[in-house]
Amino acid sequence: MQTVFHRPWQSLAFGYCLLSISTLILAQDAPKALPVQNLAVGNTGDSDAKKGDLSATLLTQKEARTMRLSIPAPRGQIVDRNGIALAQNRVVNYLALNFPFMEKATPEKILAFAKGKIDAANRLLGKSWSLPDDRLLSHYEHRRWLPLVFSIEEGLNVEITDDQQKKLQPLLEDGLLLQPAYIRYYPKEDSACHIIGYTGKTRPLPLGPIADGDQLFEELEGREGLEVTFDSWLKGIPGEINLLFDRNGKLLSDEVLRRPSPGRTVVTTLDYNLQKYAENALKKVARNGGSMVIMDIRNGDILAMASNPGFNLNDFIPGIHSARWEELTSDPKKPTLARAFRGEYPPASTFKIITALGALESGKITASTSYNCGTAFLVGDRYFHNWNTKSDEGPMNVITAIKRSCNTWFYQAALEVGADPLTNMAMRMGFGERTGIPLKAEAKGNVPTNADHKILGGELANIAIGQGAVLVSPLQVCQAMAALGDGVNMPQPRLVKQVQTIGEMVVDAVEPSVRRQVNLDPAARDAVVKGMVAVVSGSGGTGRAAGIKKAQIAGKTGTAQWRIPTDQNLAWFTGFLPASQPVLAFAVVYEGRPGESVSGGAVAAPIVNEVFTNYFEGAPTDDPLVAAMKDIPQALAVDEGTMEGVPTQEESRPAEAAPPPPQEQRTLGGFFRRLFKRGN
Numbered sequence: 001m002q003t004v005f006h007r008p009w010q011s012l013a014f015g016y017c018l019l020s021i022s023t024l025i026l027a028q029d030a031p032k033a034l035p036v037q038n039l040a041v042g043n044t045g046d047s048d049a050k051k052g053d054l055s056a057t058l059l060t061q062k063e064a065r066t067m068r069l070s071i072p073a074p075r076g077q078i079v080d081r082n083g084i085a086l087a088q089n090r091v092v093n094y095l096a097l098n099f100p101f102m103e104k105a106t107p108e109k110i111l112a113f114a115k116g117k118i119d120a121a122n123r124l125l126g127k128s129w130s131l132p133d134d135r136l137l138s139h140y141e142h143r144r145w146l147p148l149v150f151s152i153e154e155g156l157n158v159e160i161t162d163d164q165q166k167k168l169q170p171l172l173e174d175g176l177l178l179q180p181a182y183i184r185y186y187p188k189e190d191s192a193c194h195i196i197g198y199t200g201k202t203r204p205l206p207l208g209p210i211a212d213g214d215q216l217f218e219e220l221e222g223r224e225g226l227e228v229t230f231d232s233w234l235k236g237i238p239g240e241i242n243l244l245f246d247r248n249g250k251l252l253s254d255e256v257l258r259r260p261s262p263g264r265t266v267v268t269t270l271d272y273n274l275q276k277y278a279e280n281a282l283k284k285v286a287r288n289g290g291s292m293v294i295m296d297i298r299n300g301d302i303l304a305m306a307s308n309p310g311f312n313l314n315d316f317i318p319g320i321h322s323a324r325w326e327e328l329t330s331d332p333k334k335p336t337l338a339r340a341f342r343g344e345y346p347p348a349s350t351f352k353i354i355t356a357l358g359a360l361e362s363g364k365i366t367a368s369t370s371y372n373c374g375t376a377f378l379v380g381d382r383y384f385h386n387w388n389t390k391s392d393e394g395p396m397n398v399i400t401a402i403k404r405s406c407n408t409w410f411y412q413a414a415l416e417v418g419a420d421p422l423t424n425m426a427m428r429m430g431f432g433e434r435t436g437i438p439l440k441a442e443a444k445g446n447v448p449t450n451a452d453h454k455i456l457g458g459e460l461a462n463i464a465i466g467q468g469a470v471l472v473s474p475l476q477v478c479q480a481m482a483a484l485g486d487g488v489n490m491p492q493p494r495l496v497k498q499v500q501t502i503g504e505m506v507v508d509a510v511e512p513s514v515r516r517q518v519n520l521d522p523a524a525r526d527a528v529v530k531g532m533v534a535v536v537s538g539s540g541g542t543g544r545a546a547g548i549k550k551a552q553i554a555g556k557t558g559t560a561q562w563r564i565p566t567d568q569n570l571a572w573f574t575g576f577l578p579a580s581q582p583v584l585a586f587a588v589v590y591e592g593r594p595g596e597s598v599s600g601g602a603v604a605a606p607i608v609n610e611v612f613t614n615y616f617e618g619a620p621t622d623d624p625l626v627a628a629m630k631d632i633p634q635a636l637a638v639d640e641g642t643m644e645g646v647p648t649q650e651e652s653r654p655a656e657a658a659p660p661p662p663q664e665q666r667t668l669g670g671f672f673r674r675l676f677k678r679g680n
Contacts, residue, residue, distance in 0.1 A: 066244045068212045072219040073236030076263030080272040090185045092159040093178035096147035117175040142209045147179045156319045181217035186313035194338035197225015198316035229438045236263035269301035277614045282308035289591035291339040293478040299512035300491030307339040344471040348558030349405045351466030358425035360524035362417040367527035370395040370643035373406040379457045397643045402531025414464035419455040429480040435493045446471040477587035485582030489514045538638040546605035550616040552635045554579035557600030566594045573604035578632045
């Protein structure tokens with residue numbers, strides 16, 4: 001038996017190609033976003049290498065065989081706004097059989113050779129890898145010129161570690177080899193996992209006779225998140241290598257006809273530091289589940305969009321094991337759910353901002369209109385409760401009603417003006433429709449209207465405090481706060497800034513844009529903002545635990561009934577900062593555990609405090625966000641206005657420092673007593 005080993009994948013040309021591309025694409029210092037003025041169409045990455053056939057001398061050798069194979073391109077990177085890599089590539093090695101040509105080969109000889117080599121590797125590494133007999137025989141018959149990977153577990157290729165490579169050295173060059181390949185790598189592991197997404201194999205390697213264009217190793221494609229949305233940009237252009245073998249399988253010559261051109265770099269609007277601060281706070285506090293979204297009001301840039309719990313994206317590379325997939329999909333906390341933009345929740349008392357704006361713009365109430373904030377209000381034959389069921393809080397205007405999150409004030413205001421001003425304002429502020437970020441399956445939410453069915457008093461009372469059929473995503477709530485912060489324009493939420501080449505040439509860009517003009521009535525907006533300032537800075541405000549030193553926050557708490565059969569509630573805190581000249585909008589939702597008593601002020605507001613305190617204390621002085629807020633007045637005076645028919649109780653004083661969040665209190669009582677009393 002004549003035995004000749006051939007190693008086209010270790011040829012000088014292919015090795016140089018792989019090394020040069022991997023060195024380029026694996027650079028740790030990813031490019032930063034470039035000015036849009038640099039927008040241009042980059043070249044295709046085709047090299048000027050000769051694409052002709054191999055020399056006539058070699059081609060005239062008797063029974064010589066030539067094949068043209070595809071070299072998959074490295075995928076492009078996904079980075080944050082500052083160039084921090086969130087998705088990149090690395091080169092791995094798999095253990096493969098290197099079949100020799102066998103004179104008068106029989107199935108027994110082929111299998112004896114293959115199994116002998118596999119067994120030797122298994123003994124050395126303590127593994128039990130194997131391939132079916134028919135797979136070994138078919139490969140020898142049709143594809144023996146190419147390596148056959150056998151380091152496989154549960155149908156997935158297994159990377160050979162550096163230590164394993166050292167152990168294998170004596171066995172290599174004699175029927176075994178290490179086959180290099182590119183795989184995806186997520187250096188930040190679970191950070192922004194629901195946004196970045198993951199990849200999977202484009203298709204399995206062929207099993208039959210070799211055809212021109214067959215791949216040297218498996219190619220990846222996007223399956224979820226930005227990986228799939230921007231797949232056409234990220235996948236790059238495959239290279240080509242021409243190989244010539246003699247009849248015995250010996251490699252006579254190789255030529256790289258075209259080097260693989262790496263995919264483009266996708267530059268997101270995310271700020272990794274803000275994203276990580278949000279994720280860390282949620283992991284620490286919202287263990288059952290939660291989300292935080294932060295947006296730049298000036299341009300719609302989504303700086304953070306965190307969902308907890310999450311998962312390690314590297315679990316999906318090169319594919320996910322069935323046991324791990326079962327663990328993720330059966331987890332009751334739903335770690336694969338992108339809560340920030342796919343979750344739909346009742347907005348609770350954060351919706352009182354919408355109710356107030358709609359009521360004020362209707363002209364039927366004014367900033368000084370007063371209603372009594374009692375413990376309950378009768379609608380028809382049913383009492384609707386305030387969250388404070390212990391004491392009557394007296395007359396309030398819209399500012400103090402927002403500060404104290406008084407349910408009974410908003411019941412009365414809603415019944416005074418009717419459903420249309422509220423639901424029209426909700427849709428004007430972006431509820432009930434997707435924001436249009438480039439991620440599939442974004443939640444639409446729901447806003448019931450009179451066009452759907454006649455909204456009667458009881459349903460309207462529920463809508464006024466963000467309960468009932470109203471459903472929103474955290475991203476939608478943040479978007480509404482951005483519109484309120486601006487007062488005139490709602491920015492289009494932007495998640496990707498641009499796409500660029502490795503050479504930092506911009507080939508596509510997403511310009512900041514206005515989604516719509518909201519044109520809020522200045523007097524109505526002013527009254528609502530005063531109430532939101534009082535929530536955090538005023539005496540008795542429900543969200544004082546959100547206050548930070550570096551900027552004044554205008555916010556709104558919310559507590560919602562959510563999963564009634566399991567007695568689970570939601571806590572919200574949303575708003576913007578600085579209050580006087582808003583730059584950042586945010587929204588936080590906290591999912592309570594069964595039986596847990598929660599409130600927006602107690603559990604959601606402190607998350608805001610932690611995230612922004614960490615960010616401003618850790619950011620360099622030249623950070624663009626810090627610089628943007630440098631000269632903005634740090635605090636507005638708390639002004640609770642006047643009330644019609646009530647002696648003036650205007651309060652004007654400097655903002656108070658936020659106290660520590662109150663300790664969680666458990667409340668007792670039956671289901672029906674708890675119903676309709678949420679809202680602070």
